[in-house]
Amino acid sequence: MSAPLLVQGDARALPLPDASVDLIVTSPPYFGQRDYRDAGGSLAGQIGAEPTPQAYVDALLAVTRECMRVLKPAGSLFVNLGDSYYSGRCAPGRTTVDAKSPGRTARREGASALDRPGLGIPPKSQLLLPERYRIGCVDELDLIARATIVWAKQNGLPESVTDRVRCSHEYVYHFTKSARYYSAVDEIREPHNPVSVARSTRRYDAGDMFSTGSANTLNPKQFCNPLGKLPGSVWTIPSQPLNVPDHVAHKRCCGGRKRKGCEDGLDHYAAFPFALVRPIILGWSPREVCTACGEGRRPVADRTKVPDRPGRVQHRSVDALLGGHGADGRAGSRFISTVRTTGYACACPDTTAPATPGIVLDPFGGTGSTGLVAAMHGRIGVSVDASWDYTGGIARWRVNDPHERARAAGLEPEKVSVIPRLAPGQGSLFDGTG
Numbered sequence: 001m002s003a004p005l006l007v008q009g010d011a012r013a014l015p016l017p018d019a020s021v022d023l024i025v026t027s028p029p030y031f032g033q034r035d036y037r038d039a040g041g042s043l044a045g046q047i048g049a050e051p052t053p054q055a056y057v058d059a060l061l062a063v064t065r066e067c068m069r070v071l072k073p074a075g076s077l078f079v080n081l082g083d084s085y086y087s088g089r090c091a092p093g094r095t096t097v098d099a100k101s102p103g104r105t106a107r108r109e110g111a112s113a114l115d116r117p118g119l120g121i122p123p124k125s126q127l128l129l130p131e132r133y134r135i136g137c138v139d140e141l142d143l144i145a146r147a148t149i150v151w152a153k154q155n156g157l158p159e160s161v162t163d164r165v166r167c168s169h170e171y172v173y174h175f176t177k178s179a180r181y182y183s184a185v186d187e188i189r190e191p192h193n194p195v196s197v198a199r200s201t202r203r204y205d206a207g208d209m210f211s212t213g214s215a216n217t218l219n220p221k222q223f224c225n226p227l228g229k230l231p232g233s234v235w236t237i238p239s240q241p242l243n244v245p246d247h248v249a250h251k252r253c254c255g256g257r258k259r260k261g262c263e264d265g266l267d268h269y270a271a272f273p274f275a276l277v278r279p280i281i282l283g284w285s286p287r288e289v290c291t292a293c294g295e296g297r298r299p300v301a302d303r304t305k306v307p308d309r310p311g312r313v314q315h316r317s318v319d320a321l322l323g324g325h326g327a328d329g330r331a332g333s334r335f336i337s338t339v340r341t342t343g344y345a346c347a348c349p350d351t352t353a354p355a356t357p358g359i360v361l362d363p364f365g366g367t368g369s370t371g372l373v374a375a376m377h378g379r380i381g382v383s384v385d386a387s388w389d390y391t392g393g394i395a396r397w398r399v400n401d402p403h404e405r406a407r408a409a410g411l412e413p414e415k416v417s418v419i420p421r422l423a424p425g426q427g428s429l430f431d432g433t434g
Contacts, residue, residue: 003399004371004381008391011047011063011363011384016070021382022182022296022358023285024067025277025370027080031056031129032114038387046386047364051113053127061136064175067363068141074182074296076284077143077175080151080272081130087115088123130171137175147174147233151276154238172235172276174284181284182296188283189228227301231279240273242367244394272369274408278377281360281370287378288355290346296358297344297351368395369408375399376409 009015011028029036029048036043047063050056060081067077113119121127137143149172156168286296345351358379362370365383367390374381385391398404 002375004368004375004383006365006368006371006391006395006399007382007384008386008388009384010045010386012059012066014066014070014361014363014384016361016382018069019072020359021070021361022072022075022289022379023281023360024071024075024077024363025280025360026067026078026362026364027272027366028060028063028364030082031084031127033084036387038389043387051116052119053113053121053129053132057129057132057136060133061140063363064137064143065141067361068143068177070361071177073178074180075177076146076181076183078149078172078280078284079133079175080170080172080276081133082170083126083129084114086119086121086123086125086127088117088119088121130173134173137173143175143177144179145173146176148172149174150234152234152236154236156239172280182286182298183284184286184298185230185283186227186299186301188231188279190231191228193229231283235276235279237273237275240271240275242271242394244397271367274369274373274410277370277373278410281374281377281379285360285374285379286358288344289358290348290353290355292350292353293347295346295348297346297355300343300345365395366390368398371395372399372404372408376405 007015029046031048031050031053033048035049036046038044042049047059048056050059064077064079071077134145134148138145151170151172153168153170156166159166286298288297289295290297343351359382360370360374360379361382361384363384365371365385368381368383371381371383383391383395385395
């Protein structure tokens with residue numbers, strides 16, 4: 001459980017070799033929402049401050065093109081992206097800091113294209129930026145749009161509008177470079193709903209040779225996997241607050257001691273929830289990559305038949321489907337097939353070849369959420385961010401803090417002690433580089 005690699009760099013020029021990354025999980029800055037800061041001023045060249053929505057989409061596509069350079073052919077890209085509303089008020093530009101959550105990432109007010117006239121978009125309209133970006137990835141970059149995950153926030157922020165619904169979700173887009181790519185969804189399957197299994201049992205029994213119902217082609221062996229069901233496309237996950245300690249937030253401005261009334265400390269308003277990143281990393285990045293064939297090792301399932309009350313005629317019960325499926329077709333015998341993961345294998349016939357950890361990249365690393373979760377689950381996490389305030393400040397603290405490391409590993413608070421603190425000097429491989 002080492003620390004992720006923290007790299008200060010531009011997402012449009014990643015300091016990584018071609019085809020070296022197994023999975024990319026990221027959340028770019030949203031258009032016109034924040035003024036990301038670095039060393040006391042606005043971060044130069046930051047994405048999200050473009051003059052028009054199209055310029056913003058073009059910037060995202062440039063980053064995605066660079067991501068495709070470093071992504072392996074069998075890799076996946078997951079992008080969390082939200083939309084913005086066009087006000088068209090032409091308000092004077094200014095940037096404010098929330099007094100309740102002072103921070104270096106300031107809220108924009110009238111400082112972006114969201115408040116400028118002449119964009120050709122009706123006021124109060126959504127800009128449809130996620131849709132524009134997704135279409136651009138397919139049309140311009142020839143990517144495969146595999147899925148859209150709806151991140152439903154249980155604790156979304158309140159809004160002052162009174163004539164539309166409150167926005168309480170964001171999108172996570174799944175792209176691949178090729179039709180065949182690495183996936184290990186067995187690692188993140190969910191328990192079957194007993195009601196659904198019971199319903200499938202009735203459907204199967206309708207066509208069973210021992211029942212009197214009409215034939216039914218919906219055989220439960222085709223959709224009741226004993227390891228569980230596939231995750232759905234709607235993930236209900238609360239946003240995760242990040243409380244940066246004063247000795248980190250005010251190290252540069254106050255020497256580690258927060259002065260009364262100081263509003264210049266480091267903070268972050270939109271840190272990735274660990275619970276959102278974890279299933280993506282477990283399901284689409286290999287823990288081990290074979291050095292002989294270069295493939296990520298996938299889970300191997302073993303199916304075992306066990307007798308269930310010999311001498312009884314065949315019958316599909318709810319309990320049988322929950323524990324396994326498949327039975328001997330002969331009357332007077334009954335076998336249940338149980339399935340469990342027994343190991344991991346690649347294309348090599350010999351699975352004893354040396355292996356290296358899979359590499360997970362976040363080109364907009366921010367506070368290091370993606371890299372930390374990857375590292376705590378046996379991968380190499382690489383977190384790239386242009387701001388040294390994040391890379392050398394919040395992220396550096398976070399990847400060393402035992403409580404944050406335990407949360408990234410998915411452990412309960414009482415089990416924090418089992419997560420070791422990093423040894424002195426065990427920092428980022430690229431720590432401090434430009």
